[in-house]
Amino acid sequence: MSNQTWTIKRILDWTRGYLERKGDEHPRLSAEWLLSNVTGLSRVQVYTNFDKxxxxxxxxxxxxxxxxxxxxxxxQYVTGEMPFRHIVLHCERGVLIPRPETEVLVDAALEGVGAAPLSFPAILGEAPGPAERARPSDQDDSPEGEGPGEKAAEPEEPPVLVGPGCRVLEVGTGTGCIALSIASERPGTRVVATDLSPQAVALATRNRDALGLGHAVAVVEGDLASAVDPELMGTFSVLVSNPPYIPSAVVPTLPQEVIGYEPGLALDGGEDGLDVFRRILELAPQALAPGGMLCCELFEDNVGAAAELVHAQGGWASAEVREDLTHRPRVLVAIRAMG
Incomplete structure (x- = not known):
């Protein structure tokens, strides 16, 4: 058998069988994904190149x-990437893998973006304003172009502008899947994405740059919104987060594929799973503009309790719980009162 040629079909069938014996729940899909990653072929091309x-x-x-x-x-860690909605993200150990149910959270955030007013004339960071950037220096009367022996200036990275559109704050960005999906699907939206983990910030930044979204998404390192420009607080139309939400007692019961590889910091939400959510709820009135939306992905057994915390806090026009793709309660959506 070792003398036989290993074709696409042969290695696909062998890998499927091997992974099935190892307990993989989706051995065929895993085999296709691994083979695509190694050969550079799409999953469709795998099936049209069986004899290769x-x-x-x-x-x-x-x-x-x-x-x-x-x-x-x-x-996702083996291949180093995964598709999420309409984008493909780099993944690596130490940063939480995006889940399909998080797509429902993005849908909710996009509703908040769609309902936002279109009047935010400001700039994130310290880049000069559009008028200032367009105006030549008072001391610069040289002709256009570089002179003899002069080296052309390096082009500046475009600032993250907040023009017509709305501002979104994401807390705990991880790979950047939420922030980057929002920015790519709603051009003109400007997103500030934060994370406490330096590794997550670095990965989200790489994903942002690979997708060409540096003009729309700012990724900053810090606890909740501690690193966000104070002048932006109170101006966000959407505050979105997929925080750690698994109750501590439940974490050890998760599949080994999860607890054996993914970061506990991104999973364990404390005794009732709402430790980080409570802090986000305290942050929300400071971060959101009147009528702004808070949307969080939470554990199916504690999302109802989270909605009760919203009602108890006051200042909210509404709070509802939405189901994920498997019809489990998963996403909390709350709207700030206008007054």
């Missing part, structure tokens, strides 16, 4: 990723 033999380097790479997946390492 793998190069020795591809076989070596396939062996490595199949062993890692067989040990239970999440596919």
């Amino acid at each position: 033999p793998l190069a020795p380097s591809e076989l070596d790479a396939m062996h490595d990723v199949v062993v890692r997946r067989g040990r239970g390492e999440p596919l």
Whole structure:
């Protein structure tokens, strides 16, 4: 058997069987994903190239990723990427893997973006304003272009402008999946994404730059909104977060694929799973503009209690719980009163 040629079909079938024996819940999908990652073929191309033999380097790479997946390492960490809504994100160990149910959270945030007023003339950070950038220096009367022996100036990175559109604050951005989905699906929206983890901030920044969204998304390191420009507080139309929300007693019961690889900091929400949510709720009145939206993804057993905390705080026009793709209560959506 070792003398036979390892074609796409043969390695696909062998990998599916191997992962099935290792307990993979979706062995065929995993095999397709791993093979696509190693060969550079799309999943459709995998099925139209069954007779194509793998190069020795591809076989070596396939062996490595199949062993890692067989040990239970999440596919997203093995391949280093995953699709989320309409974008593809880089993933790495130490940063929470986006989940399909988080797409419902993005849907809710996009509703808040759509309902926002279109009047926010300001700039994030310290970049000069549009008029200032467009005006030549009073001391600069040289002709356009570089002179003899002069080196052209490096182009400045465009500032993150807040023009027509709205401002969104995301707390705990992780890979950046929420912030980057909002910015890519609603051009003109400006997002400030924060995270306490330096690794998450670095990864979200790389994802932002790979998607060409540096003009729309600012990623900052800090606890909740501690690193956000104070002048922006009270101007956000949406505050969105997928905070740690698993009750501490439930964390050890999660699948080994989760607790064995993903960061506990992004999972454990304290005794009732609402420790971080309570802090976000305290932040919301300071961050949101009147009529702004708070939307959070939470645990199915504590999202109702979170809604009660919103009502008890006061100052909210409404608070509702929405179901995820599996019809479990998952997302809290609350609207600040206008007054």
